[in-house]
Amino acid sequence: MSETVYIKTDKNIEVSKRMVLIGDVADVYCNDKKMENDIKHICLIILEEVGVNKIKKKRVCLSFMDIVKAVAKKYPDADVNNLGENDFIVDYILEKKHSKFLQGLLIAFVAAFTFVGSMYAIMAYNNDVSTIEIFEKVYEIFGADNAQQVKLLEIMYAVGLALGIIIFYNHFAGVRLSGEPTPIEVEMDKYEKDVDDTLIDRKSKTEQKGKKA
Structure with a gap:
């Protein structure tokens, strides 16, 4: 009697070792726990070494059929059901440790670069739409000479702009304002x-050309 095995894979999986087991890239469930454990420890692929010629990453496209073939070698009668992706990508990334000083330097550079770029973009926008002239017109309309002296509208504009950016990006000083992902994380x-889909499509086209040849 064949045993039913349920396997679920994600579209992209990162690993840090060359020998990739089925359990490293997929969730496996079977009523027979011994069989489930055995399947998790079946070798799916042995990746090429990275770190040579300064290559720190190896990306391989695999198919669910590769998992089926690997399982069939040990359990020919197993009924394997796919609950995840038909094609998926395995990223073999060589872990590289950075010193705290270097990490701090990189963070400081990115922060300074982002700050200067954002400041320039805001200043250029305000100059294009003549924000200062608009504020002066508002002061004249309401006759608020005292408010113009303390630059009340400018202060409110600056505070509102900062709050708007913080609320939009849902992040401030390392603290997430809500449990929802930020716009940057979504993008x-x-x-x-898109990258994963492109790599999978390229692999499929390459395989089709190989069969025709």
Whole structure:
């Protein structure tokens, strides 16, 4: 009697070792716990070494059929069901430790670069739309000469701009304002999915050309 095995894979999995087991890239469930444990420890692929010629990452596209074939070698009668992706990517990344000084230097550089760039963008925008002239017109309309002397509108504008940026990016001083992902995290997730889809499509096209040849 064949045993049913359920396997679920994500589209992108990171590993830090060359010998990739099924349990490293997928969730496995089976009523027979011994069989489940055995399947988790089946070798799926042995990746090429990284770190040579300064290459710190190895990316490989695999198919669920690769998992089925690996399981079938040990359990020919197993009924393998896919609950995840049909094709997925395994990233073998060589862990590289940075000194705290270097990390701090990189953070300081990125922070300074972002601050200067943002400041320039805001100043250029305000100059394009003549923000100062608009404030002067508002002061004239309401006859608020005293408010103009203390630059009340400018202060409110600056505070509102800062609050708007903080609320929009849902992040301030290392603290997340809510449990929702930030806009940058959403865009990065979209970008990573697009990259994964492109790599998978390229692999499929390459395999089809190979079969035709």
